[in-house]
Amino acid sequence: MAKSALLLMDVQRSIVDIAEADAAYLARLARAADAARSAGIPVIYVVIALRPGGPDVSPRNKVLSALVRDGLFIEGDPGTEIHPDVAPRPGDIVVTKRRASAFSGSDLDLVLRSRDIDSLVLTGIATGAVVLTTLCQAADLDFGLTVLADGCLDPDSDVHRFLLEKLFPRLADVTTVDDWCRTL
Structure with missing residues (x-):
């Protein structure tokens, strides 16, 4: 029997603002997190926070070096905080990433390995960034995978649609927040 975890990725103040996430999106994520907690499924938040000055960011990394240059997503900046509409609760885990x-x-x-978790349920902003890269790496690590389609958001609707309809179904089960919650 698979032991799952729900990942809420990059749902941080600045990213929510950039992606123009609406209240309905955040409410869906909160509903998924509440359902997971009720079912005894760990809720893990993943946030990006870069070190001041970017000592661990190569100038060859176009995206991250631009963020450092623009002073975005730097540790301690209020924009790196998890959005309050989906804030962690006691017992939830927060993981900081650098990529x-x-x-x-x-x-x-x-x-994940310490908790014997072998199956991940993915949500986050952006579909073409954190969700895509995490999905590919998790597939290579042999995790069972589910993507909550309406729990993902991307500023580019064409990228979002292509990934959810064409690529992700090759690597994961793709469903909605409501349908996933009903299975718990």
Whole structure:
């Protein structure tokens, strides 16, 4: 029997603002987190936070070096905080990453393996960044995978749609928050 965890990834103040996430999106994530907690499924938040000055960001990394240059997602900045509409509760876990994937530059794999978790339910912003990179890495690590389609958001609707309809179904079960909650 699979032991699952729900990942809420990059649902941070600045990212929610950039992606123009609405109240309905945040309410769906909160509903998924509440359902997971009620079912005894761990809720793990993954946040990106870069060190001041970017000592661990190569200038060859276009995306991250631009973030450091612009002073975005720096440790301690209020924009890196998890959005209050989906804030962690006691017992939830928060993992900090330094790259796009939830696994890169974090201790996520250690946390999952320590709890014998072998199946992940993915949500987050952006579909074409943290969700895509985490999904690919988790598939390579042999995790069972589910993606909550309406628990993902991307500023580019074409990228979002392509990933959810064409790529993700090859690697994971793709469903909605409501349908997933009904299975718990």
